[in-house]
Amino acid sequence: MVRPRTGAERYIAKQMEDPEFRAAHEAAARRIRHIDELVRVIDARRVEVGWTKAELARRAGMPPEAVRRLFSMEGPNPTAATLVALADALDLELVARPVERAAS
Numbered sequence: 001m002v003r004p005r006t007g008a009e010r011y012i013a014k015q016m017e018d019p020e021f022r023a024a025h026e027a028a029a030r031r032i033r034h035i036d037e038l039v040r041v042i043d044a045r046r047v048e049v050g051w052t053k054a055e056l057a058r059r060a061g062m063p064p065e066a067v068r069r070l071f072s073m074e075g076p077n078p079t080a081a082t083l084v085a086l087a088d089a090l091d092l093e094l095v096a097r098p099v100e101r102a103a104s
Contacts (some may be wrong), residue, residue, distance in 0.1 A: 035076065038083055043071050045090045060089040065088070 005013070015021045046056050057067040061083060070076050070086075087094050 030092060035078065039070060039078065042083070042086050042090065042092065045092055046071075049090065049097055054090060060085040062086075068084065 012025075016025065030094060046053070051059070052062045053067045057064040060067070062082070066082070067086070070078055070082070084094060086092075
């Protein structure tokens with residue numbers, strides 16, 4: 001059974017008809033996916049080395065509550081400095097590389 005779409009879903013569907021809105025929406029979704037992936041990799045490494053969130057915070061020179069929030073909140077939006085500090089504490093390297101896109 002298909003559930004009816006909410007007002008918000010209908011509104012977004014209508015907005016997605018505008019190519020400019022669609023491009024901005026897709027760019028924002030891509031950024032969110034990248035941030036989520038970085039946070040997941042950092043947390044997986046923390047678990048792999050057997051550290052608590054508090055231990056990672058201590059080693060990264062950050063408040064424990066900041067690290068706890070990062071790994072527990074829905075849709076975190078950490079700064080680059082936060083991600084680098086955590087990655088550095090875990091001996092991870094954050095590397096920027098060109099995106100391979102399909103030819104248009």
